[in-house]
Amino acid sequence: MQKLWKLAFLAVILATTIAGIGCKKKAAPPVSIAAPESPTPRPAPLAPTITLKASPTAIERGQSTSLAWESSNTTAVAIDNGIGDVNLSGTVAARPTSSTTYKATANGPGGTATAEVRVTVMEPPAVTLPSERPIADEEFFNQRIRPIYFSYDRYTIRDDAREVLIQNAKALAERPSIRLTIEGHCDERGSEKYNLALGDMRANTAKEFLVSQGVDPDRIDTISYGKERPFCTESNEQCWQQNRRAHPVIAGSR
DSSP states (O other): OHHHHHHHHHHHHHHHHHHHHHHOOOOOOOOOOOOOOOOOOOOOOOOOEEEEEEESSEEETTOOEEEEEEEESOSEEEETTTTEEEOSSEEEEEOOSSOEEEEEEEEETTEEEEEEEEEEEEOOOOOOOOOSSOOOHHHHHHHHOOOEEOOTTOOSOOHHHHHHHHHHHHHHHHOTTOOEEEEEEOOSOSOHHHHHHHHHHHHHHHHHHHHHTTOOGGGEEEEEEETSSOSOOSSSHHHHHHHSEEEEEETTOO
């Protein structure tokens, strides 16, 4: 009887243990947390742009010119030489007393942009008092018509040459009977063939400018002497500059 009681007790303990094992909760699987997404980068601001023009670009002292500008992607625009802060686009009158380069500066979220324009100021022509004797064409020509000079290996019109040509055109308008020849000259450097071509371009560039100022092209001939007829014969820059020229002469004077 005692043996049966022990067996029953062991059976109860065994059943209880098995039931406990069956009821044990399973552990929840681990929860994965996704990493936050990176924010979308903002596009870079557009770079500002600006243009600046003057009309006209050449005036006589006391006259005015109109400055016009347009900008984009900007928050502020200013023009130097006394103009100051202006609208983002617009026009303004300027009355420089001497040749001036105007610079417009545009600022915006994307940076800074600039634009420049040159306004040439010339002295008004002197008032010529009536003379007791008429001035002959050749004397008039020698008094009023001047040569222009060029930079080394160039045939483009410089600012100082532009002012001279404008005055030459005004003088030629006073004497429509005068015909002229523009000689193209070079300094001693470079080959004879190269300098003949360069002198030809210098003479024709001067002619084209005079024509743009209203001079009849049929009144103007051109010729190139290259380096054949130097005005100065020393080998230095001061001398070479005198030889790089477009030299007008009255037709038939040579």
